[in-house]
């Protein structure tokens with residue numbers, strides 16, 4: 001059982017991980033080792049103190065170097081579900097369970113809205129995890145939304161299992177090419193069915209009968225990730241100590257609200273880490 005699980009390798013998650021490490025806490029840090037895509041894509045950052053005008057790629061590189069210098073390594077997996085336990089939290093990532101006493105959500109802003117009906121059918125035909133649920137669709141027809149190139153290997157894995165895959169890519173230049181994969185240009189707008197989902201409707205009005213839908217995105221909506229989490233619109237509700245409504249669960253960065261800024265994310269990650277350290281001390 002780890003002291004802390006930190007989800008997100010962006011500025012908020014990094015800042016928290018650094019501070020937890022300085023306090024000698026054992027940490028599970030989830031997210032891409034490359035860091036934040038948003039930071040990477042920023043052309044010029046002029047409002048992060050101490051570095052002058054810096055490109056996002058340069059700042060991201062410095063973030064990665066700082067993590068490496070502090071011997072912080074991330075687990076390159078998407079966390080798809082978190083449950084409260086007597087001891088803290090259990091986290092599901094790529095079909096593996098992890099346990100931690102405290103939890104920090106530093107997952108960034110969820111810009112992509114889920115499809116209509118997606119949340120309703122989550123666990124009833126809709127899945128966020130290819131490795132966890134792919135085997136359920138052996139020989140079946142599925143739809144897959146692939147939100148970023150880093151999930152293409154998961155699409156390939158699903159295509160090995162399913163008889164037919166309708167693929168919807170959220171970006172240009174998707175490289176998946178297999179006989180049983182049909183790439184469709186019109187995006188999904190709705191998920192429908194009965195007790196279980198059985199169709200997706202596309203923007204052009206086509207209704208495709210499918211046995212399941214996999215949504216592979218870089219972020220999972222906080223309310224789907226942690227059942228019972230208090231949210232306000234797209235943001236997680238926190239107090240000034242970055243505490244959520246769930247004891248032991250903290251949140252920081254873009255996922256708790258605007259302004260979406262690196263300095264704010266770093267500051268909130270710092271506050272959250274200190275609150276987590278205090279919480280762990282009180283629990284002893």
Ligand SMILES: Cc1cc2nc3c(=O)[nH]c(=O)nc-3n(C[C@H](O)[C@H](O)[C@H](O)COP(=O)(O)OP(=O)(O)OC[C@H]3O[C@@H](n4cnc5c(N)ncnc54)[C@H](O)[C@@H]3O)c2cc1C
Pocket residue numbers: 007008009010011012013030031032035036037038039041042043044045046047048077078079080106107108109218219220225252253254255259260261262263265
């Ligand atoms: C084009 C652009 C330009 C910008 N320019 C500036 C600027 O000049 N100055 C400025 O201050 N800010 C700027 N920003 C905003 C800044 O990038 C964000 O405010 C900052 O990155 C937020 O940090 P964060 O750690 O909260 O979230 P993010 O940087 O979004 O990081 C969150 C990370 O968590 C990961 N994650 C999410 N869910 C999960 C999960 N379930 N399991 C595992 N990992 C998960 C994501 O993949 C992501 O890597 C810009 C943003 C963009 C897009």
